Each structure stands twice: as structure tokens, then as C-alpha cells.
Amino acid sequence: MTLDSHGVEIAKRKRATRAAEEVRKQYAKQQRRKIRTGTLPSPNLNISIDSYTSFVKHLESSTRILALLGAGLSAASGIPTFRDAGGFWREHDATQLATPEAFAKDPSLLWQFYNYRRHCALKAVPNRAHVALAKLAAKKSEYLAISQNIDGLSEQAKHPPRNLQLVHGSLFNVKCTNSDCIFLETGNFADPIVPALELTEQYNISDARFPLKDIPKEDLPHCPKCRSLLRPAVVWFGEPLERSAIDRIHHWLDVGKVDLMMVVGTSATVWPAANYIHAARIAGARIAVFNTEKPGMDDDAAMGLREQDWFFEGDAAATIPDTFKEIFGSVA
Numbered sequence: 001m002t003l004d005s006h007g008v009e010i011a012k013r014k015r016a017t018r019a020a021e022e023v024r025k026q027y028a029k030q031q032r033r034k035i036r037t038g039t040l041p042s043p044n045l046n047i048s049i050d051s052y053t054s055f056v057k058h059l060e061s062s063t064r065i066l067a068l069l070g071a072g073l074s075a076a077s078g079i080p081t082f083r084d085a086g087g088f089w090r091e092h093d094a095t096q097l098a099t100p101e102a103f104a105k106d107p108s109l110l111w112q113f114y115n116y117r118r119h120c121a122l123k124a125v126p127n128r129a130h131v132a133l134a135k136l137a138a139k140k141s142e143y144l145a146i147s148q149n150i151d152g153l154s155e156q157a158k159h160p161p162r163n164l165q166l167v168h169g170s171l172f173n174v175k176c177t178n179s180d181c182i183f184l185e186t187g188n189f190a191d192p193i194v195p196a197l198e199l200t201e202q203y204n205i206s207d208a209r210f211p212l213k214d215i216p217k218e219d220l221p222h223c224p225k226c227r228s229l230l231r232p233a234v235v236w237f238g239e240p241l242e243r244s245a246i247d248r249i250h251h252w253l254d255v256g257k258v259d260l261m262m263v264v265g266t267s268a269t270v271w272p273a274a275n276y277i278h279a280a281r282i283a284g285a286r287i288a289v290f291n292t293e294k295p296g297m298d299d300d301a302a303m304g305l306r307e308q309d310w311f312f313e314g315d316a317a318a319t320i321p322d323t324f325k326e327i328f329g330s331v332a
């Protein structure tokens with residue numbers, strides 16, 4: 001019998017090492033199989049196995065799920081938002097441009113801005129997160145998504161309308177500017193919306209080095225009922241949200257306990273977004289944030305995350321489908 005310097009039989013130690021190596025190999029094989037079959041987070045994402053597992057379990061057992069969808073959801077689809085601080089279009093600060101006052105002053109400029117945004121949104125395709133959220137909506141009938149996005153990509157991903165509440169309107173809805181007229185057209189996908197707004201191939205209208213056309217008022221979109229100017233049916237800075245949208249959300253919250261609140265692609269620091277998170281938490285929800293920026297940990301803040309909550313850092317187009325794959329299958 002040969003002993004090593006610690007008095008342990010060398011043959012025995014070798015057997016133990018081989019056994020440990022076998023266990024390690026089996027474990028690695030098992031982990032690789034789990035990744036393949038979607039029961040572990042993708043190794044490319046910064047998601048811990050513990051938070052992944054606990055989230056998947058909670059998502060599966062949740063019935064009443066509220067989601068707040070922001071610009072970050074559409075970032076991977078290439079949609080510029082102009083809503084962030086410092087968001088500019090040409091030389092215009094978007095917070096000054098997307099206002100009723102700016103439209104009244106220069107409807108030609110505003111219609112060129114919105115016709116361009118319609119054009120971009122029409123060319124974009126929904127990403128894997130839009131598709132995964134639409135799958136969630138199809139599976140969980142009591143799910144409600146509050147979307148701040150106006151790009152129509154959730155709708156394009158076949159998100160059922162009964163589970164989707166837009167709060168900032170849509171680029172593809174237009175309404176009359178005459179307050180006595182109730183004309184509203186939904187689902188207008190014409191590009192350009194009127195011939196005068198046709199984008200030329202030669203240059204990018206967003207590039208301030210090129211001059212914009214000054215389009216006469218009569219060539220801009222007009223109401224078929226009263227001939228007043230039409231405007232995009234989106235919520236501009238300084239305008240209140242649609243009453244019907246707020247009522248629907250409040251009604252949904254009033255029904256009872258909320259199991260899960262998902263905050264997707266938004267820092268949700270402003271009213272009323274922050275209020276929905278607060279209300280969901282009071283109704284018992286655990287919060288899951290999918291965003292590139294981590295929310296503050298301050299408990300007084302609406303979204304101060306707590307121990308039972310989750311933060312999935314990164315592009316929602318990657319983290320949402322990855323955390324949903326075990327329940328809803330992989331999204332190509």
C-alpha cells in the first residue's frame with residue numbers, strides 16, 4: 001500500500017479524483033442539455049440561475065399580470081423614440097416639437113416629422129420580445145399590457161387587442177383638429193399619408209443639413225367630414241392621456257390581486273407610469289424589470305426594487321424571450 005505525504009492511500013485518492021471528475025462531467029452535460037432545452041438562461045445574458053428559476057416559476061403560476069411597455073422594447077427594431085431627455089429631430093428638441101403649440105405654429109413641419117416616423121415604423125419589424133409578449137397575452141387571458149409605444153409593433157406581432165392598452169395613441173391613427181368634430185381614423189397605413197409628404201430618395205429627412213419642404217396647408221391631411229386639418233392621434237407633451245385608457249387600467253387594477261408587474265424597456269420614472277407600478281405593488285404584485293438601466297433601490301421611489309423582485313439587465317429583445325422560453329417555447 002502506497003501512502004502520500006498526508007497518509008492517504010494514493011490509489012484511493014486517484015479513484016476519488018476520477019469519481020469527482022465523472023460527477024463534474026455529468027453536471028456539465030446536464031447544464032448543456034438544460035441550456036439547449038431552454039431551462040437555463042442563455043449564457044450570453046447576465047442573468048443568474050436563481051433569479052431566472054424563481055421568475056419562470058412565478059410567471060408560470062401568475063394569472064393577473066400587468067406589463068408596462070416602453071421605448072426600449074422597440075429599440076432592437078430600430079425605432080427612434082425622440083422621447084428621452086435630449087431627444088432631437090433635426091435641430092428641434094422633441095419635447096418642444098411634439099406639442100399642440102408647435103403643430104398650430106407649423107403644421108407642415110410636424111406632418112413631415114410624423115410622416116417620417118410612420119415611414120420608419122412601417123419599415124420596422126417586431127422583434128422577439130414583441131412576439132414573446134404576444135404569446136404571453138394569448139396564454140394568459142387576464143394579462144394587460146399598457147404600452148407607451150406608438151409604433152404599432154405590438155399590434156404587428158399579433159398582440160391581442162383585448163390585452164393591449166395604448167396610452168400614447170398610435171402613429172397610424174389620425175384625428176380632426178376641430179374640437180367640434182369627432183372624426184378619428186384608426187389603422188391608416190398610407191405611406192406617405194398624402195402625396196405632398198412623399199419622402200425623396202436622395203436624402204434622409206432627419207438630417208438637418210438638408211432643407212425641409214414648406215408644404216402648403218391645403219396639401220396636408222384634411223378631415224373628410226369638416227375639411228379642417230387632421231393631426232396624428234398621439235399624445236403630445238403637455239396633453240392628458242385618453243380618459244378611456246386611464247379608466248380601463250384603473251378598472252383592471254380594481255378587480256383584485258395582481259400577481260406580477262413587468263416593466264419592459266422603460267425607466268418608468270414619470271407619472272403615470274410610476275403610479276401603475278405603485279398600484280400593482282399595493283395589489284400584491286412582485287415586480288420584474290427588463291431594461292438596460294437598473295432602477296434605483298430607494299424604497300421610497302415607485303420602483304425601488306425589493307428582495308422578491310427581479311431585474312433583468314439588457315435589451316428587452318433578448319431578455320424577454322429568454323426568460324419566457326421555458327413556458328412559451330423559443331421565439332425565432
Ligand SMILES: [Zn+2]
Pocket residue numbers: 176177178181182183223224225226227228
Ligand atoms: Zn373634422
